[in-house]
Amino acid sequence: MNKNFENSRLKGRIAEVSINGFRSLKNIDRLSLPQLTVLIGANGVGKSGFIRFFEMLGWMFRSQKLQEFVLRNGGGDDQFFMGSRTTPEITAEIRIHTERGYNDYAFKMAHLSAGDTCMLTEEAYRYSDTSKHTEANWTRLRAPAKESALPEQKNPTAKTIHRLLKQCATYQFHDTSSNAAIHxxxxxxxxxxLRADGGNLAAVLLDLQQTSRPLYKFIVRQIQRVFPAMDDFALEPSSGKVLLRWKSKFSDKIFGSHLTSDGTLRLFCLITLLNMPEERLPDIMxxxxxxLGLHPHAITxxxxxxxxxAQTRQLFIATQSPYMVDCFDLENIIVANAVDGATELRNLPAEKYQQWLDDEYLLSEIWLKSPVGVPL
Structure with a gap:
């Protein structure tokens, strides 16, 4: 059995990706992706654009809502590197590794000026057995179309690709403003x-409190490791709804989410999500x-x-925090840099950088040794 799947529930993982022309990702060629990928880089170098690409795939395959994704994210022209006049076509190829071989999916996308949206002009998939030294021919799907044709396919390879990529889930708990869903x-x-923005956190916690009391108590204890003033959540359903509130160890007062710091709300979301039962988590996160907003102890x-x-899921983490970088290994790191507005992404090969770690440098020190985030 391949070591990537030994003692793992993963049915497949994204092993490699090529992206050309999506936002700042002008030319990402056959980037190798570990099961736990930590994408590091300064502001504005394209880390979020990389995540948005996979978020788009989730919208394409989960409910065939590519057009809604495009509209929610600035319109069609904004999805192309420097605009569709400069980049008339987006192309991409994703390789999914399973126990038996490689499942590849490729597509091309063009801008539609009418309605400022996008259209898939080509789609294809194939399966290649790892025991053979040649790659299979592509099976091409109907095109052009405004939504993907892959979900309609009955072929086992197409089903494998669709099943995995539709699970791409992006979690960003940044919005804690007065009108945020979490309030x-x-x-x-x-x-x-748990929803991507954490809006249904109170409902998730109430369910765990009622159906999995030991797990719920464990989540509370983990939160208390960073936020010791907290005693418990105060989750009281009314008319089929529940509001996020918590109790202090030092007062009888019940605190609502509006009286809770932004960092603490994000901590609630992260710790709850990362301790959910396995069957309630997507395969790719x-x-x-x-x-953002977390104390270094909370980050650790x-x-x-x-x-x-990450032992049973594929995780992608975009960060610019040295504290977070130092919690992972060299093999997990991909460095993001921007050159003339285009994102460059590269792995840190162990043979080149292991000596720095042997000399007791931290990963964050290696990253910060030069303006582009790698040693000169």
């Missing part, structure tokens, strides 16, 4: 999975700057949980 009363029935705790989750 709203939430339907208690929406509690199986993306985190965009999860360190969250990273410990991420490393554990």
């Amino acid at each position: 709203m009363r939430w339907d208690i029935s929406d509690s199986f999975q 993306f985190f965009d700057e999860p360190e 705790l969250v990273c410990e949980m991420m490393r554990r989750i």
